Amino acid sequence: MRRDYITVEQAVPMAGLRIALTQGVPGPWGEAAKAFFNIKGIDFQPVIQNGGQPNAELQAWTGQNSAPCAVLDDERPRSHWSEILMLAERMQPEPRLVPLDEEERVAMFGIAHELCGEDGFGWSARLLMLHIMEQTNAGVPIEHMRRKFSSGAPLDHAASRAGQILDMLARRAEKQQARGSDYLVGDALSAADIYWTCFSNLVVAMDEADCPMPQYYRDWGAGCVQLIGQPVPDVLIAHRERILRRHFSLPMWF
Numbered sequence: 001m002r003r004d005y006i007t008v009e010q011a012v013p014m015a016g017l018r019i020a021l022t023q024g025v026p027g028p029w030g031e032a033a034k035a036f037f038n039i040k041g042i043d044f045q046p047v048i049q050n051g052g053q054p055n056a057e058l059q060a061w062t063g064q065n066s067a068p069c070a071v072l073d074d075e076r077p078r079s080h081w082s083e084i085l086m087l088a089e090r091m092q093p094e095p096r097l098v099p100l101d102e103e104e105r106v107a108m109f110g111i112a113h114e115l116c117g118e119d120g121f122g123w124s125a126r127l128l129m130l131h132i133m134e135q136t137n138a139g140v141p142i143e144h145m146r147r148k149f150s151s152g153a154p155l156d157h158a159a160s161r162a163g164q165i166l167d168m169l170a171r172r173a174e175k176q177q178a179r180g181s182d183y184l185v186g187d188a189l190s191a192a193d194i195y196w197t198c199f200s201n202l203v204v205a206m207d208e209a210d211c212p213m214p215q216y217y218r219d220w221g222a223g224c225v226q227l228i229g230q231p232v233p234d235v236l237i238a239h240r241e242r243i244l245r246r247h248f249s250l251p252m253w254f
């Protein structure tokens with residue numbers, strides 16, 4: 001379902017599903033959104049968001065300037081990870097990515113928050129990356145990104161949150177395997193598996209053949225693991241590889 005990007009200006013008058021995505025890098029929130037729609041066979045039009053930039057046109061269209069942001073026809077823009085997931089579920093319920101069973105739903109949304117939410121894994125890894133960018137003069141507008149994405153806690157808090165979440169996920173993956181499931185929740189694929197697959201790329205870069213992303217992005221991930229101070233458990237990388245191969249369109253394209 002590879003498609004060329006269009007600008008916000010081109011996207012605004014269009015009908016259908018348009019999704020603003022950071023062009024040129026596999027932003028984990030954006031890659032997860034893309035995977036939901038791809039897995040469900042829902043067509044969408046990628047729209048350019050420029051990472052770290054003001055994105056004034058996107059701001060005027062959607063009331064915010066981050067990616068991803070999904071706009072279906074003339075409905076309200078959806079930029080929170082859970083809004084985008086629920087939109088995908090509504091547009092095409094099968095295959096389900098939010099479990100029907102209420103206990104499993106709670107587990108899935110809990111894991112998703114730990115991966116995607118404020119003070120979660122992606123949030124914390126990004127703060128570690130901003131620190132690395134600053135040390136290496138990476139040319140990224142650090143102050144703009146900190147203003148958007150800092151919670152005011154010190155760097156060691158971000159490192160320990162990322163480590164705690166990795167431990168929690170590894171324990172869960174092991175328990176699930178012991179009961180005969182290849183998935184993080186219940187016995188089937190859910191958004192939790194997709195989020196982990198995409199967010200794992202922040203710490204252990206996917207193979208070039210699967211995800212041809214810039215070398216600097218790979219280097220930031222390795223630096224991130226050093227700051228976390230513990231390796232990413234093998235069980236989680238094996239899980240990521242299984243989900244990638246079974247459920248993603250490869251190579252990724254951004």
Ligand SMILES: N[C@@H](CCC(=O)N[C@@H](CS)C(=O)NCC(=O)O)C(=O)O
Nearest residue numbers: 027029051052053066067079080081
């Ligand atoms: N709004 C999303 C999070 C989106 C997000 O954090 N996007 C980042 C991904 S690194 C982004 O757009 N960064 C580039 C930028 O801010 O320009 C949510 O809470 O679900």
